[in-house]
Amino acid sequence: MSGKENEILFHQYDVSPFSEKVRTVFGIKKLTWHAVEEPVIMPKPELTALTGGYRKIPVMQIGADIYCDTQIIIRELERRYPEPPLFTGADKGLAWAVSMWADRVLFQNTVAVIFGNVGQAIDESFIKDREALTGRPFDVNAMKAAAPLMSEQLRAGLGWLEDQLDDGRKFLMGAAPGLADAACHYNLAFMRWLYPDGLKVLDALPRTAAWEERVRAIGHGDRQEMGRAEALAIAKAATSTAKEKADPHEPNGLKPGDKVSVMADDYGRDPITGVLVASDAQSVAIKREAPEVGEVVVHFPRAGFFIVKA
Numbered sequence: 009m010s011g012k013e014n015e016i017l018f019h020q021y022d023v024s025p026f027s028e029k030v031r032t033v034f035g036i037k038k039l040t041w042h043a044v045e046e047p048v049i050m051p052k053p054e055l056t057a058l059t060g061g062y063r064k065i066p067v068m069q070i071g072a073d074i075y076c077d078t079q080i081i082i083r084e085l086e087r088r089y090p091e092p093p094l095f096t097g098a099d100k101g102l103a104w105a106v107s108m109w110a111d112r113v114l115f116q117n118t119v120a121v122i123f124g125n126v127g128q129a130i131d132e133s134f135i136k137d138r139e140a141l142t143g144r145p146f147d148v149n150a151m152k153a154a155a156p157l158m159s160e161q162l163r164a165g166l167g168w169l170e171d172q173l174d175d176g177r178k179f180l181m182g183a184a185p186g187l188a189d190a191a192c193h194y195n196l197a198f199m200r201w202l203y204p205d206g207l208k209v210l211d212a213l214p215r216t217a218a219w220e221e222r223v224r225a226i227g228h229g230d231r232q233e234m235g236r237a238e239a240l241a242i243a244k245a246a247t248s249t250a251k252e253k254a255d256p257h258e259p260n261g262l263k264p265g266d267k268v269s270v271m272a273d274d275y276g277r278d279p280i281t282g283v284l285v286a287s288d289a290q291s292v293a294i295k296r297e298a299p300e301v302g303e304v305v306v307h308f309p310r311a312g313f314f315i316v317k318a
Contacts, residue, residue, distance in 0.1 A: 013071035013246040016041040016085075017239045019055055020066040021048050025115070025198035027066040029078050030085075032190035034229035037089050042234035044069075049137035054236040057300040058243060060280040063141070064272070069239060071246030072304045076280075077272075079107070079309035080291055082187060094187040103181060107191035108311065112274075117162040118195040122203045123148065124155025142275040163209050166216055173215040178222060185226060193223040240300050248305035250293050253286035260315075262287060267318040268294060270308050280306060281318050 016034075018041050020027035034041050046055050052063055058074055059067060068075040068084070075081045086094050095103055123130065127148035135146045169192060172180050180188040199206045210217040252264045262268060262284055269279040270292060282294030285305055292315050293307045308315075 012042070012242055015070070017044050017069040017234060017242065018042065018066060019044045019046050019058070019069065019236075019239070021046055023048070023198075023201055024065045025118075025194045026064075026078050026111075028194040028197045029190045030066055030068070030081055031228040031231075032185075032193060032223065032226060033082055033085055033094065033187070034231075035226040036094065036185050036190065037085065037092060038229055039085070039089060040230040040232065042232050042239075044234050044236055044239045046236070049134055050140070054240055054300070057298050058240065058304065059306055060282060060296045060298070061278045062276075062280050062306070063278060064276045069243060072243050072248040072302070073250060074243070074304050074306045076306060076308050077312065078111075079104075079311065080307050082190075083290065083309070084307070092184065094190075096182045096184065096186065099181045099186070099188065103187040103191075104311075106180070106188045110188075110191040110195060114162070114165045114192065114195050117158050117165060118198055118206075120151055120154055120158035121162055121206050122199060124151040124153075124158065125203050125206065127151050143277070159206075159209070162206075166209060166213055169219070170213045170216045173219055179219065185223060189219075189223050193220060196220050197224070243301040243304055245302075248285075248295070248303070250285050250295075250305040250307070253288070255287045255289075257289070258287060262315065262317070268292075268315055269318045270294060270306075270313055270315050273312055273314055280308075282306060287315070 016039060018030065020043060046052055046065055050063060055067060056063060058069065059076055062076045066078065066081065068081040075084050139146045169180065177183065179185045180192065196207065254263050264284050264286065266284045267281065268284050269281045271277045271279045282296035285293045285295050290310055291307060292310060293305050295303060295305050297303045
């Protein structure tokens with residue numbers, strides 16, 4: 009054993025907006041973590057060996073347990089490291105709903121504004137990769153035409169943040185930062201990296217502008233670096249800590265031992281197949297093997313994913 013089987017290995021790349029959401033959570037919780045840099049575009053051989061085909065970023069690894077999608081990553085971080093909490097107490101369900109809105113609606117508005125303005129400068133290989141990921145054309149001209157309309161949608165969404173901050177609170181849910189802040193902030197971070205002129209929208213949203221600076225100042229915790237080969241070796245040497253658990257309220261009769269496939273419901277719908285270990289209303293875990301990593305358990309959220317018998 010390397011002694012790192014209980015440490016956070018975070019498969020990411022620096023300009024990944026969804027990675028930024030989790031990096032902010034690392035900062036809130038003041039965690040030490042290892043950045044395992046993955047390619048921006050396919051192929052990603054180490055990542056796909058680890059996950060069984062899931063190609064989105066980020067992915068968190070702790071030993072032989074692999075967490076795909078920011079929802080399940082953040083749930084696991086809150087479980088393992090409950091202090092400081094990501095919730096004020098009154099927002100434990102609401103913050104997840106805000107996070108889903110930020111991931112699906114606010115993010116799509118942000119993407120449209122960014123690539124509608126800088127899309128002509130994007131490398132062709134990136135465009136082809138994203139077309140394969142989404143299953144539809146990455147039409148820069150269409151994005152350019154839509155950008156003015158999407159900028160109004162973005163302004164409307166950010167206006168809701170401005171209203172939420174109207175009572176003088178420092179963060180979206182109160183005096184301390186939490187999940188809602190991390191989820192909404194990464195969209196502005198993405199804009200700041202690729203199209204900073206888009207942040208002129210904040211000129212008319214002073215409370216949101218000040219909030220953005222406060223969240224950015226939280227930082228990313230204690231970042232260390234790790235190579236992909238070492239991360240795979242750690243998975244191979246470790247044993248998953250996941251316990252078999254049946255869900256008595258499972259709506260489709262799935263039970264531990266079933267062979268299942270899990271896939272995202274929006275894009276990157278590559279099915280990941282394995283044996284069901286545990287499930288509940290918010291999570292599902294499947295066991296699989298690969299020569300590069302041995303036996304691992306891969307965890308997914310239920311919201312935003314389909315789970316079917318293979």
